[in-house]
Amino acid sequence: MFEEIFSPVQKIAFTPFSNLYVKRDDLIDPYISGNKWRKLKYILAKAKAKNKTHLVTFGGAYSNHLVATAAAASRSGLKSTAFVRGEEVKNEMLLLCHLFGMKLIFTDRESYRKKYQLFDIHFKNDDQAYFIDEGGASVEATFGCAEIIRELTETYEHIFCAAGTGTTAAGLLSGIQKQGLNTKLHIIPVLKGASFIQTEIAKYTTLSGHLKLHLDYHFGGYAKTTPELISFIKNFTAKTGVLLDPVYTAKMFYAIHDLTKQGIIGKEEKVLAIHTGGLMGLFGMMDKF
Template identity: 35%
Template sequence: MIETSVFFPPPIQQIYNEDGVEVYVLRLDLMHSWVNGNKWFKLKYNLLEAKERDFSTILTFGGAFSNHIFATAAAGKLFGFNTIGVIRGEETLPLNPTLDFARKQGMQLVYLDRTTYRQRNTRELQESLKQRYGQVFIIPEGGCNLNGIRGCTEIAQSLRQFDTICLACGTGTTLAGMILSLHPQQRVIGFPVLKGGEFLYKDINSLLQDYFASDLPASVDSPAAWDLVCDYHFGGYAQVNEELRLFCQSFLDKYNIPLDYVYTGKMFYGVMDLIKKGFFQNSDRCSQILLIHTGGLQGNLGLQK
């Protein structure tokens, strides 16, 4: 069994109420010190399946600053799994805070050059890893699979009162889970943190099709309306400038909510900018917007100047 009582129910905090727009934040970052945010939801059913199939070792993939690697290492120690992290690129010493934490949680770190790493989802590479490390349960990078989507459908089950849900996007897994769990009259807006994030339209549609084709449960018969806003990536994945840093600091000072630079900071910046531009105003009634704080605050340690 996976003991979920170690997680706190995430509170909802109101931060804005002006010009016909109310903004709230779902604080997934407060669920657990290390295994928090959307990372827990993407890991949950993967870990349950691994436990049910008697796997003792989890193998997964990520970059050197990966929130997923960080959370998987912590979850492995918490729930009694051995963990192996396959890291993109060459080893750099001393280890950055993310990888140092993962190693201290007991995760074995393995490095692949970038060309080989791009083959991480192929049968050939995965079979090679199994031959090398034995019977391992493989979780894709970022928890991007049907189990990950299933877990993310649970984030929004009690959020039916909001008109619009906003969240940052990397692989689109969390967004797909939200789309599958909200009412059709609600809408979900994803803010890709990668430059050229329009490719996620195709990826998310593929995830939705795969989920509907599976026998996994869905809480709605038809997906909620959704869209992407691709203008707030600040130059690309993990790219940070002074404007974003100042915004995150100002937001912390004003609302006592810390934001990470890679994901939530960019999404929160985008939402507040769009409010100024009248993007969310509804002429008939007040618009209620919920921002999903997906955690990942540990990533800031590697990006501090």
């Protein structure tokens, strides 16, 4: 199912950029989109190598990762179960999970924090169950994300990516180092107070001067927005035809825009933005638009 796929790089015309390019991983698949496809590629390979037939993972009620895991399991002939953080709800994302055959276990927030304990309680007698952390965080996920760099046919002064767990960032940094590039990797954490992401990245790869974290573009925290961010999304999409989600990619593109306006990123420098997909996250924010 995870055959070689090379997502296109598209040049975007949007003031004040002269050389803004986008790696369109959002076009890889409608349900296993962007970095979710990248992360699950080697996770599923490892699960199959261990003869596991039941994927068990974790996420919130609007988690793109849950939809991606459910779709990947269904296409691969595997069972899937998800622990969903919070009270029982119904929404578009969970409907897709249900249609793809995923079993949903709604879990209070305190219990949800103890993921390995939850897994052991529910699946200690299921030797076919395979633990997948929230968001797919794992060393296998970094292998898939590192391939983004290998696919590039041009070099860029700057590469930007949004971050939640730091797994995609670690893969990108590893790829840059392996290719011997001089590219600066700019990471835009979408959580408030996310300096810990540097520590998370260091779990998977050696830190280097290639890496730069920008901690001030979270817009209040994870899945938080402001009228300014929503206005930016509307303007960007109307002028470029590229959809952004408010949780991840919009914050990244806003950061690129702001850093360029400030002169921190030169208007003539080649910038590559990694579009990590996640567009179904728009469903959870319909009232913001």
